[in-house]
Amino acid sequence: MSETHERLTETREFGRTRMHITRVGLGTWAIGGGAWAYAWGPQDDSQSAEAIHRAAQRGINWIDTAPVYGTGHSENVVGNAVARLETRPHVFTKVSLIWDQGRRVRSSLKAESVRSEVAASRERLKVDKIDLCQIHWPEPEKEIEEGWRALADLKDAGEIAHIGVSNFSVAQMERLARIEPVETLQPPFSLIRPEVSKEILPYAQEHHIGVIAYSPMYSGLLSGTMTPERIRAMPGDDWRKRDPEFQEPRLSRNLALSEVLREIGKGHGASPGEVAIAWTLHHPAVTAAIVGGRSAHQVDGFVGAARLRLTQDDIQRIQSFQSEQPPLTA
Numbered sequence: 001m002s003e004t005h006e007r008l009t010e011t012r013e014f015g016r017t018r019m020h021i022t023r024v025g026l027g028t029w030a031i032g033g034g035a036w037a038y039a040w041g042p043q044d045d046s047q048s049a050e051a052i053h054r055a056a057q058r059g060i061n062w063i064d065t066a067p068v069y070g071t072g073h074s075e076n077v078v079g080n081a082v083a084r085l086e087t088r089p090h091v092f093t094k095v096s097l098i099w100d101q102g103r104r105v106r107s108s109l110k111a112e113s114v115r116s117e118v119a120a121s122r123e124r125l126k127v128d129k130i131d132l133c134q135i136h137w138p139e140p141e142k143e144i145e146e147g148w149r150a151l152a153d154l155k156d157a158g159e160i161a162h163i164g165v166s167n168f169s170v171a172q173m174e175r176l177a178r179i180e181p182v183e184t185l186q187p188p189f190s191l192i193r194p195e196v197s198k199e200i201l202p203y204a205q206e207h208h209i210g211v212i213a214y215s216p217m218y219s220g221l222l223s224g225t226m227t228p229e230r231i232r233a234m235p236g237d238d239w240r241k242r243d244p245e246f247q248e249p250r251l252s253r254n255l256a257l258s259e260v261l262r263e264i265g266k267g268h269g270a271s272p273g274e275v276a277i278a279w280t281l282h283h284p285a286v287t288a289a290i291v292g293g294r295s296a297h298q299v300d301g302f303v304g305a306a307r308l309r310l311t312q313d314d315i316q317r318i319q320s321f322q323s324e325q326p327p328l329t330a
């Protein structure tokens, strides 16, 4: 890292948790590695460790992971890398997606399953207490209350400091709030997936629920480095190859949007990806964005988003581009 690289210092209060987190955090889905249902192709563990260390050097004070990312592998890589750091970042993980010996993934929020997931995460992450544990998906839906009660009990027992949810609707969060307040929410939020801004983000803001927005560059599609050739050359176990946003007719529109972001970024000395991330941070309900980084170089390439303030004119240019697009049927 060059000595001239600045560290992030600005933090925001993370909902009800009393944690103060930097406006970007490091996401570790892709560093779970290849050969499972939602893999991003192969990943070099030493590059992952460098990405985690670089994030810490740049002042990023939190990491998001999940047991299912690489079926335990991401948590192991995070646990090992964080153990070598002098100042430990907050580490957030999840429950609900479990797997069998053939790495086939399924959902469970049964109390017993939640308890054994948390025990396994504490071991992989090498911590007595998990900083934040989130229900990854509200599935099976009939088990969400059971899973939430189990998390609340683990919080009382001191195994988890804070509890939150991910991918939940307002109605589902209301069901949980009758049992124990929802401290945090992790929704998908990007220029390609802005839907949560209608109901879910206003609800979170009103109820003082901290929000960490995931996939702000739509998993690299808005980074400014994606091309049809790159997508064609992706390994067979990169889930993005199968995603409709990475295919026509949506791909051309998404890449055109990324060019609009490139133009806007020029005025700020920022990359298209940083503009995409800053757009999510512009929403008043959003505490911070979770950004995936597979190398130290990538971390250096997006960390500037935390400080980037888009102008009203920038926001208007993006909105004009979006509203000029004809509806897509496929």
Ligand SMILES: NC(=O)c1ccc[n+]([C@@H]2O[C@H](COP(=O)([O-])OP(=O)(O)OC[C@H]3O[C@@H](n4cnc5c(N)ncnc54)[C@H](OP(=O)(O)O)[C@@H]3O)[C@@H](O)[C@H]2O)c1
Pocket (backbone or CB within 6 Å): 026, 027, 028, 029, 030, 040, 064, 065, 136, 166, 167, 186, 213, 214, 215, 216, 217, 218, 219, 220, 221, 223, 225, 273, 290, 291, 292, 293, 294, 297, 298, 299, 300, 301, 302
């Ligand atoms: N709760 C949930 O259900 C859920 C779902 C999705 C994500 N998440 C969380 O949110 C995190 C972030 O989401 P995400 O990883 O899907 O998407 P993202 O942050 O929008 O994109 C990350 C990807 O963009 C590329 N990239 C990163 N920095 C770059 C740079 N400087 N220049 C060019 N390309 C760069 C990398 O992919 P390539 O180099 O391979 O292109 C990287 O893996 C995840 O890691 C995970 O922690 C949670």
